[in-house]
Amino acid sequence: MQFMSDNAAPVHPRLWDAMRAADAPDTPYDTDALSRELDARFSALFGRDCAALWVATGTAANCLALATMVDPHGGVVCHEEAHIEMDECGAPGFYLHGAKLLLAEGKGAKLTPDTISTVLAGITRGVHQVPAQAISVTQASEYGLCYEPGEVAAIGALADAYGLGLHMDGARFGNACAYLDTAPAEVAGPVDALSLGFVKNGGMGAEAVVLFDTEKADMIRFRRKRAGHLQSKGRYLAAQIHAMLDDDLWLENARAANAAAAIIAERAGHRLVYPAQINELFVAMTAEERAAVREQGFSFYDWDDTCVRLVTNWATDPDHARALGKAIASL
Incomplete structure (x- = not known):
């Protein structure tokens, strides 16, 4: 994912x-x-x-x-x-x-x-x-x-x-x-x-x-x-x-990407470093938390020592977004 x-x-x-x-x-x-x-x-x-x-x-x-x-x-x-x-x-x-x-x-x-x-x-x-x-x-x-x-x-x-x-x-x-x-x-x-x-x-x-x-x-x-x-x-x-x-089509695709990010953002809550507006999310996680999320099958980039960057796209499966949101919420 x-x-x-x-x-x-x-x-x-x-x-x-x-x-x-x-x-x-x-x-x-x-x-x-x-x-x-x-x-x-x-x-x-x-x-x-x-x-x-x-x-x-x-x-x-x-x-x-x-x-x-x-x-x-x-x-x-x-x-x-x-x-x-x-x-x-x-x-x-x-x-x-x-x-x-x-x-x-x-x-x-x-x-x-x-x-x-x-x-x-x-x-x-x-x-x-x-x-x-x-x-x-x-x-x-x-x-x-x-x-x-x-x-x-x-x-x-x-x-x-x-x-x-x-x-x-x-x-x-x-x-x-x-x-x-x-x-x-x-x-x-x-x-x-x-x-x-x-x-x-x-x-x-x-x-x-x-x-x-x-x-x-x-x-x-x-x-x-x-x-x-x-x-x-x-x-x-x-x-x-x-x-x-x-x-x-360019707007349809953008709306789909933004919507997938919004699913994750709703569960990320207070961990969001910046407001969720488009398809990029910056989520506060420790090194241990990142490892725990990755072990569940999710890939993403480390942004710095305090947060990760999550990016959705036009083809992101909403079920995958919901699963990632659940994984973050459970930390």
Whole structure:
């Protein structure tokens, strides 16, 4: 009974069907019909003009999006526990040719205008210091907490005041939309670029870079090619994304994952380190308690010395979630 990562989840059958349907001759790279239709699909989803490009990984999506905003001598304000800082092996500095991450604090791995302003206030020495050029927020955060639309709007207002770009790492954007029960346009708010994740949510190997400044799409196209992410049979990536968007499968899957986590959270009670909002739970356990739960057939990651991380996915068996909740409650 696996609760280690939603990256380990199976691919949704409708995506296999979509890729089989795309298994016919078409033009290569991103000139096929499915790839060309992505701009219109995402423009309809967000209610404004978008340029959307596929890439294979979330790391590439984040870095290519940020590359539209940041010079090699510039910086990105992000949370000190953001994925781009902790889990991407220095990829932002690599893709952005030396640009720096400027780290801010914040409870639950969420940024606020105050914590961002603290970082910005420390940049005072002209050419002697790295200037901030963008802000990156994670929706939902590394601790599974969602930014309310008003919170994103406040950060967007700060970005405008300082002339900074605003990026959103949306690896679990679908889970955030499902929890907030809010339209995607409001959940994204005033961001300039969104890395919209599908792999954790039932996809196989396709993420979307959504640009709300459509004039920067060509910059992404060149950088994607230069970075080795322009796949020759791009129609198979585009097919996955279309299948996720069809009939809101991406939201259906996210709701299922969130619901499975809620089953566990109800039994975990006071052990929850952070409120249960999406499909990530952080549960306080001693080393002995972790061993006892694992002996009952459950797998999960240790987060630190005080807690574990439990992650559900679109295909999590509710009975497995109930069993894990019971095991935790019995400790």
